[in-house]
Every structure is written in C-alpha cells, then in structure tokens.
Amino acid sequence: MTQKGDKAFSLAVHTAGLFVLVLLGTIIVLLFIGGLPAFRAFGPGFLVSSAWNPVTGSFGALVSVYGTVVSSVLALLMAVPLAFGVAFFLTELAPSWLRRPVGTAIELLAAVPSIIYGMWGFFVLAPAVSATVKPWLVSTLGHLPGIAGAFRAAPGDSSIFIASLVLAIMITPFIAATMRDVFLTVPVIFKESAYGLGCTPWEVMRRIVLPYTQASVVGGIMLGLGRALGETMAVTFVIGNTNRISTSIFAPGNTIASLVALEFPEAESGSLQLSSLLALGFILFVISFVVLAISRALLAQRVRA
Amino acid sequence: MDMTTHIPARDARVALTRGQRRRTIDRLARALALLATLVALAFLTSILLTLFYLGIPGLGLHVFTEVTKSPEAHGGLANAIVGSVAQTGLGTLIGTPIGLLAGTYLAEYSGRSALGQVVRFVSDILLSAPSILIGLFIYQILVAPTGGFSGFAGALALAILVIPIVVRTTEDMLRLIPISMREASIALGAPRWKTIVFICYRAALDGLLTGVLLAVARVAGETAPLLFTSLGNSGFSGLGSAMASMPVTIYQYAASAFDDWVQLAWTGALLVTMGVLAINITARLLVRRRQ
Numbered sequence: 394m395t396q397k398g399d400k401a402f403s404l405a406v407h408t409a410g411l412f413v414l415v416l417l418g419t420i421i422v423l424l425f426i427g428g429l430p431a432f433r434a435f436g437p438g439f440l441v442s443s444a445w446n447p448v449t450g451s452f453g454a455l456v457s458v459y460g461t462v463v464s465s466v467l468a469l470l471m472a473v474p475l476a477f478g479v480a481f482f483l484t485e486l487a488p489s490w491l492r493r494p495v496g497t498a499i500e501l502l503a504a505v506p507s508i509i510y511g512m513w514g515f516f517v518l519a520p521a522v523s524a525t526v527k528p529w530l531v532s533t534l535g536h537l538p539g540i541a542g543a544f545r546a547a548p549g550d551s552s553i554f555i556a557s558l559v560l561a562i563m564i565t566p567f568i569a570a571t572m573r574d575v576f577l578t579v580p581v582i583f584k585e586s587a588y589g590l591g592c593t594p595w596e597v598m599r600r601i602v603l604p605y606t607q608a609s610v611v612g613g614i615m616l617g618l619g620r621a622l623g624e625t626m627a628v629t630f631v632i633g634n635t636n637r638i639s640t641s642i643f644a645p646g647n648t649i650a651s652l653v654a655l656e657f658p659e660a661e662s663g664s665l666q667l668s669s670l671l672a673l674g675f676i677l678f679v680i681s682f683v684v685l686a687i688s689r690a691l692l693a694q695r696v697r698a
Numbered sequence: 699m700d701m702t703t704h705i706p707a708r709d710a711r712v713a714l715t716r717g718q719r720r721r722t723i724d725r726l727a728r729a730l731a732l733l734a735t736l737v738a739l740a741f742l743t744s745i746l747l748t749l750f751y752l753g754i755p756g757l758g759l760h761v762f763t764e765v766t767k768s769p770e771a772h773g774g775l776a777n778a779i780v781g782s783v784a785q786t787g788l789g790t791l792i793g794t795p796i797g798l799l800a801g802t803y804l805a806e807y808s809g810r811s812a813l814g815q816v817v818r819f820v821s822d823i824l825l826s827a828p829s830i831l832i833g834l835f836i837y838q839i840l841v842a843p844t845g846g847f848s849g850f851a852g853a854l855a856l857a858i859l860v861i862p863i864v865v866r867t868t869e870d871m872l873r874l875i876p877i878s879m880r881e882a883s884i885a886l887g888a889p890r891w892k893t894i895v896f897i898c899y900r901a902a903l904d905g906l907l908t909g910v911l912l913a914v915a916r917v918a919g920e921t922a923p924l925l926f927t928s929l930g931n932s933g934f935s936g937l938g939s940a941m942a943s944m945p946v947t948i949y950q951y952a953a954s955a956f957d958d959w960v961q962l963a964w965t966g967a968l969l970v971t972m973g974v975l976a977i978n979i980t981a982r983l984l985v986r987r988r989q
Contacts (some may be wrong), residue, residue, distance in 0.1 A: 398892070406800070408799070409802075411817075414817055419835075423839055476734075495739070497982065505975070508948055510745070512948075595723060595727035650828060674831050677828060677831065689823070
C-alpha cells in the first residue's frame with residue numbers, strides 16, 4: 394500500500410514536471426505551424442518586408458519588429474536609471490522603517506493590470522506629455538545635428554515615445570525589485586568594511602555592491618526587457634497602431650503584440666493574414682525566449698527573480 | 699621642502715578638496731536616488747487618483763445588477779464580473795494542482811538532475827512569456843479546431859499563466875521546510891508521499907496559499923490572453939460559449955466613442971484594480987505573518 398502510494402505520487406509529480414516542459418514546446422511548435430503558410434508564401438523576405446496590407450494579401454514583419462525593439466529599448470533607457478535609483482534608495486539610503494512600505498508600494502505598481510496602464514497612458518499621460526515634455530524635447534534635442542530627425546515633431550498624442558514611456562513605468566518596479574534582491578545578496582561584511590574605511594554610501598554602491606552583483610544586475614535589466622517586448626494592452630492604447638517606420642520617436646507605430654491584439658480577432662481563419670500574425674507571434678516568442686534565457690543565466694548566480 | 703606635498707593625497711588642501719568632491723558626488727547620487735523613488739511613487743499615486751476620480755462617479759448598484767447593454771441603455775457590468783470570476787476561478791482550479799505538483803517535483807524529487815534544471819528553466823521562461831502568445835496558443839489548439847470561442851478556452855489560457863507562478867512559490871516554500879521535519883516523519887514510518895502531503899504541505903500552507911493568491915491577482919487583470927479565447931459577450935453565458943470578462947469589456951468600452959461606455963470602463967478599471975491590489979496585499983500579509 395505504502396509503495397503504491399509512493400509510486401503514484403512520484404508518477405504524478407514527474408508528470409506535472411514533464412507537462413510544464415511539453416507545454417512550452419507545444420506553444421513554440423504550434424505558433425510555428427500556424428505561421429508556416431506565411432513563412433512559405435513570403436520566404437525569408439517576410440523578415441525584411443515592411444508591407445502589411447490585408448487587401449493585397451502582402452505581409453512582412455519589419456515594421457512591427459522595429460516598433461517592438463525600438464519601444465522596448467527606449468523604455469529600458471528610461472527605466473534602468475529610475476529602477477537603479479529606487480533599488481539604491483531601498484537598500485542603502487532609506488531608514489529601516491521606510492523600506493517595507495516603500496518596497497510594497499513599488500511592488501504594487503508592478504501588480505497594476507497592464508490595461509490600466511494603457512487607459513492611464515492614453516487619457517492622462519499622453520496629453521500631459523504632448524503639452525509639456527514633447528515640445529521641450531523637440532525644441533532642444535530636435536535641433537542637434539545628427540539626431541534631430543529622431544526628435545522631429547509629429548502631430549497627435551500617440552507615438553512610439555509615449556508607448557516606451559508607459560512601458561518604462563511598467564517595467565521599473567520589476568527591475569527595481571530584482572536589483573534590490575540582488576543588492577541584498579552582497580555580504581554585509583564587505584559593505585561594513587568599506588564604510589569603516591570612510592566610504593560614502595555612493596562609493597559603497599559604486600565600488601562594492603555594483604562590481605559584486607554586475608552580472609545579476611544585467612540579468613534583472615534583461616528580465617525587464619523581456620517584459621517590455623511582449624507587453625500588449627498598455628502599448629495598444631498609446632502607440633497609434635500605424636504600420637509605418639518613421640525616424641521620429643514622436644510618430645505613431647506598432648509592435649508585434651499590438652498588431653496581433655488588433656488584427657487577430659478580425660482576421661479570417663485560414664487566411665494568409667492570420668498565418669502572418671501567428672508567424673509574428675512565433676518571432677516574438679523567439680526574441681523573448683532568447684532575452685529571458687540570457688536573463689535567467691545571468692540571474693541564476695544570485696537570486697531567482 | 700616637505701615630502702608630503704609631493705604626494706597629493708597627503709596634502710591637507712588636496713585631501714580637503716577631494717573629500718569635498720566625494721561628499722558632493724555622494725549627496726548628488728543620494729538626491730537622485732530619492733528623486734527616482736519619488737517619481738516611481740508619483741506614478742502609482744497618479745494612476746490610483748485617476749482611477750478614483752474617473753471611476754467613482756460611475757459607481758452604483760446598476761454596475762453589479764445590469765448586464766452590458768448598447769450605449770445610452772444604462773447597462774452595467776454584471777455579466778463581465780461573473781465571467782471574470784468564473785474564468786479566473788476555473789483557471790486557478792486547473793492551474794494550481796499542476797503547478798503544485800511540478801513545484802513539488804522541483805523541490806523534493808529533481809535533486810540536481812538535468813531534467814529538474816530544464817523544468818525549472820522552462821517554468822521561469824513561461825513566467826515571463828508574453829501573455830498574448832498564450833492566447834494565440836489556446837486559439838490554435840482549442841478555439842480553431844472546435845470552431846468556437848468559449849469561457850472554457852479563456853480559463854485554460856489563464857491556467858497556463860497560473861502554473862509557473864504556483865511552481866515558483868511551491869518550490870521556494872517547500873525548500874524552507876527543515877529537512878529534520880521530513881526525517882522525523884520518515885523515522886516514524888510514514889511513506890514519502892505522506893511526508894510531503896501531510897507534513898511539508900501543511901507546514902508550508904500559508905506560503906502555498908500566497909502563491910495561489912498572487913496567481914489569482916495576476917490573471918484576474920489579464921486582457922491579452924482572453925481576446926482570442928473567450929472573446930466577450932453582451933449577456934450572461936456559460937463556459938461553453940463566448941464569455942464576457944472585466945478586462946476585455948474595459949478594453950472595448952474604453953476605446954469606444956460613447957460617454958457612458960467610457961464611464962463604465964473607468965468604473966470597471968477601478969473595481970479590477972482595487973480587487974487585484976487587495977488580493978496582492980492579502981498575499982503579502984500572509985507571508986509576513988510567517989516571517
């Protein structure tokens with residue numbers, strides 16, 4: 394009886410473990426099979442074609458892949474300094490009574506559903522940015538030689554820039570929480586020794602904590618990037634959903650996730666459009682997988698985030 | 699000439715300016731860190747204030763008693779609320795046992811085996827994978843072959859999101875249980891499965907519950923995986939047909955041109971956010987009690 398119970402339970406947990414494995418494999422394979430007609434019809438050209446026209450039946454991944462990568466990288470540029478500041482504050486600067494409530498508030502920011510970020514971004518943040526930050530950026534950076542094109546004014550509130558701003562706000566708590574956990578793994582004796590030598594808190598962060606946690610900090614940033622790449626609802630509200638590559642970050646665009654969210658429900662089953670959207674999904678999965686895998690490898694040395 | 703003047707760091711004046719420079723940099727860095735924290739908190743405050751300011755005016759009994767209706771017809775969100783509870787509930791019911799068992803495998807059975815490492819890695823990837831792709835997957839495997847959107851398909855999509863969250867917390871919580879408890883149980887003659895179920899699970903109960911609550915909080919606000927699975931419905935419906943949900947209804951209404959729909963979207967957004975944050979805080983309190 395005992396042995397039977399043990400065997401059954403062992404079988405159950407092994408099955409569940411294998412199920413998780415098979416699940417991920419099935420997701421990848423099914424997305425690929427779904428996208429196969431598009432890959433067959435357009436060949437490798439699918440990746441470099443900027444076409445997206447349901448009427449003529451011509452589809453390509455370039456614009457949405459460009460929008461996905463650019464909005465996510467811009468979001469990282471804004472989120473990393475912010476998240477680092479929060480993590481620095483939470484681990485070295487804040488008095489101990491303040492750490493828990495502020496830490497919890499930051500974690501709650503991460504728990505807000507993404508559609509709420511989308512609505513808030515669309516109704517509150519985008520108009521505010523259009524009225525203040527955008528004209529300022531256009532009039533200052535918009536005149537610098539070389540990068541002026543990237544800050545050229547464009548009409549409307551929706552843009553790649555506002556999408557990356559919303560993404561930045563969304564991923565900041567993720568990166569901050571990971572950085573905090575990573576910073577906390579530094580042995581106290583290292584930090585105390587540095588303080589004992591007369592180091593300032595910034596010097597302890599710069600000379601002791603950061604060098605010690607380097608790889609994991611990059612891992613935490615990659616984790617944030619992985620989140621940004623696949624974010625759907627928040628981006629769909631504010632990016633403008635235009636299938637065009639523009640040099641200006643104030644022009645509208647789209648991402649893989651936003652394009653799929655908008656067009657998939659309307660695409661006819663069995664159509665080339667549906668298959669192209671599934672092909673985009675497969676591409677997004679591959680990009681996310683690579684980013685997340687690197688992130689896990691770097692983080693594994695210190696924490697599981 | 700005094701030797702010390704040739705070593706800048708030992709020169710009193712140089713040391714003084716260097717020290718001042720170090721202190722200035724430190725003050726600047728600390729001020730920026732404080733500023734970053736305040737900015738992050740300001741965003742949270744702005745989001746919550748917006749939700750209260752725009753959501754509260756639409757609150758009323760009709761939100762909970764009326765189903766979604768055409769514009770100007772004074773509809774509510776009753777079917778969306780029921781649909782969300784049903785899909786989130788069923789998704790959690792399906793995902794939790796699988797996640798619990800897989801987490802148990804990682805903590806109690808896998809040891810240092812390669813398979814264990816791979817399963818842990820894959821579960822972590824699933825944890826952060828774009829949720830819209832889970833929707834596409836369920837569409838491909840269930841909706842397209844059976845030819846219909848359904849609340850059940852939506853629940854399955856949510857279940858896939860629940861699994862990796864529960865796997866993670868289960869493994870973490872089981873690893874906190876001291877080995878001596880397992881040894882004591884086995885020494886008394888209890889088989890391994892009884893030791894795990896009646897000793898380890900019981901000892902880790904509030905931790906396991908936290909994982910489930912965090913999973914509920916996460917999937918209750920998910921929109922993207924439901925777009926191509928449960929789709930949405932204007933009235934009450936069973937799990938077998940297309941089914942309304944709060945996030946999808948909010949998405950459709952917020953982008954609409956009708957004032958009363960936009961108002962309902964904000965009220966719904968307030969309800970969903972408060973629900974999600976309340977569950978999240980409850981989960982954290984459970985863990986804190988443990989520590």
